[in-house]
Amino acid sequence: MKLNPIHIPLPDWVSHILSEKEYFFPSVAERMNLVLELAAQNVKHATGGPFAAAVFDTRTGRLIAPGVNLVTSSNCSLAHAEMAALALAQQKLGCYNLSENNLSCQLVSSTAPCAMCLGAIPWSGISSLVCGARDEDARAIGFDEGDKPDHWIARLNQRGIEVIPDVQREKARSILQQYLDAGGCIYNG
């Protein structure tokens, strides 16, 4: 049986956008600006759903890895933006736990994580999560966020993971709406 590796590249346009940027994003607002630009570009380039994310060094604001939703373009239902950003950050740093070696990493996501991405967060070692749009905003355009446990923010807090919700929520929602208006695929399983 021929076994290929799991292989999911980011679209070329991501590198092009990042090549024009500084790599340090000191404030949470600047980090979310980058992530929302990636989400909007993912809609524009039709490379996946209207979602983006990125992992930053919490203290310095250095961008460690970006991610965009690649479900439709990579034929992988697991290729959500948060999963891509976390996997690429771990691959880049060579560790499966982003709190190793005195690291402190922040995951910034254009929309609150679905049940899968939420489940992935404690395993990743990130210290904090920043969200733009809410679950209900993704549901409003037809996406299923899955069965998340009740009080999921409090549960992450109990694990020592800070959650900062509603950062530029309106701008994040407008990108979801643009995707719907453009006839983007609502790809629930």
Place this chain on the structure above:
Amino acid sequence: MKLNPIHIPLPDWVSHILSEKEYFFPSVAERMNLVLELAAQNVKHATGGPFAAAVFDTRTGRLIAPGVNLVTSSNCSLAHAEMAALALAQQKLGCYNLSENNLSCQLVSSTAPCAMCLGAIPWSGISSLVCGARDEDARAIGFDEGDKPDHWIARLNQRGIEVIPDVQREKARSILQQYLDAGGCIYNG
């Protein structure tokens, strides 16, 4: 910024084992036997946690894709066995929804899925889930299964996904115990 693709190969020993097998596994018991063999070999080869999974064509029993836990060997906290099997099955079939084109796929997992893998299941399009060991068996050797929603089996059923628990549970538990006894890494985030 140099952006590498997400790239996670299965260990070479998986191909070697599968090259000695038929590709059809008509019964649930035969499917679980294969998955438990992969889990035991993952412990023996020290290529990851004591977990394996595979996606089968439900009707014919054809093996579509195997997966083993690769968290420690691939430096990726998301590289659980179920995620690998689902991603490879979708990549092989060229679709992000394993119920497309009249497909019916079954995910067989050596241990009940953690919160992340559970969240991934509805997005994958599988029709049924077969589990060996239970959450509590993984917890008994120190693994964190995460915050799964209450009544998760009933919730999958509501989505039309059948769940067959406790298939060869004792054999599956014994593999978890072997991993603990061998000093295997308990890699919670």
